[in-house]
Amino acid sequence: MAKVNVQEKIQSENERVAAANRAAFAKAGVLVLNLVSSPGSGKTTLLEGTLDRFPAAGLRALVIEGDVCTARDLERVKAHGGSGVQINTGGGCHLSAQMVSEVLGRLDLAAADVVFIENVGNLICPSTYDLGEDAKVVLLSTAEGDDKPMKYPTIFHESTLAVLNKTDLLPYIAFDIAKVEKEIAVLNPRCEILRVSALRGEGMDAWISWIASRLAAKRQSAKRAG
């Protein structure tokens, strides 16, 4: 019981800080996407391709990079013109709202349209931590196998969009993409799905359009509320 109570206390404190983060993001009018996946599904490569395409789309990005160790991903993001901050969890298996809150002061939200939070590579623990984002985006690499949604249901249930990445590997592996899309629809009928090869560019236009449309919807809704 003690364990459960501590867990509940951690979650409730996380919810409180996530709400404050969400308010800060809303005030700045930025769309915030929390990217979650296994290690090596291509979150950073997706960000690289996104940053390459953002100027032409008239969009400005900031990136919060979460990792157990190293600043490798932030260095990659910076090489593609991105700016942002690195959070190293030092063993921690997910980002928390508190970790995000602590770096918010170092981000110039007024100079951004979209904030990407690249979570720690983990398909389980980040699923249940709200960081104050507008949407969770789950990535699944085709190389991970087509049995994963049902084996890791929570993150697919919590996500607004599923990016099926590394479609360029489809000719070389056994991955039934239609089966995966069906299983995601069973777990979460409202979850949108995009087929993407972040490396080769396939599906990237649809991804950029999806972001632009979510941003427009958020700003429209804020206008009506204000």
Next chain:
Amino acid sequence: MAKVNVQEKIQSENERVAAANRAAFAKAGVLVLNLVSSPGSGKTTLLEGTLDRFPAAGLRALVIEGDVCTARDLERVKAHGGSGVQINTGGGCHLSAQMVSEVLGRLDLAAADVVFIENVGNLICPSTYDLGEDAKVVLLSTAEGDDKPMKYPTIFHESTLAVLNKTDLLPYIAFDIAKVEKEIAVLNPRCEILRVSALRGEGMDAWISWIASRLAAKRQSAKRAG
């Protein structure tokens, strides 16, 4: 502080049960390998190929399958002649010694030489939980990218063997296998490394030999002690 104390208590209780598991495994003279990796690195495919080769090597296996949800992996193992038990953590991100202890009574250890514990797909949380195994074996799929050991150092530090799996995909991806081997050696100079394609069979003989040699060493050492 409360959080730290609870974590310490959980870990110390886990150590106690792990020691009891280890004693039960030692009494039965079985070698126990704890397989850890990201989702979709090929743990179950490695087990399928292992079970196919065990009879010719004169070895008998039991499998403890850990997953958040579904019994899909145990079904695959059974289709290759394996027998064992499924543990569903129901959201939990790693197996614990207690979970293993609870299923030990359902395993006929006397009829096995090797027990494989397939941990939940997660490169972080299982790293620090001793289940009573003789060795942790970490799998890394080439499709996950060659930057992973330094980003997830704990599991490479804790493992006795690293299996670099899906070498069949090397022609289609950017993965510097020599760089990965060097980084693993920096993190853990005693960690052995095997290049494997569990799907195509490459490196599987070396894997079976490694198991047989670890088993012989364990039994030899028990004989000397007894």
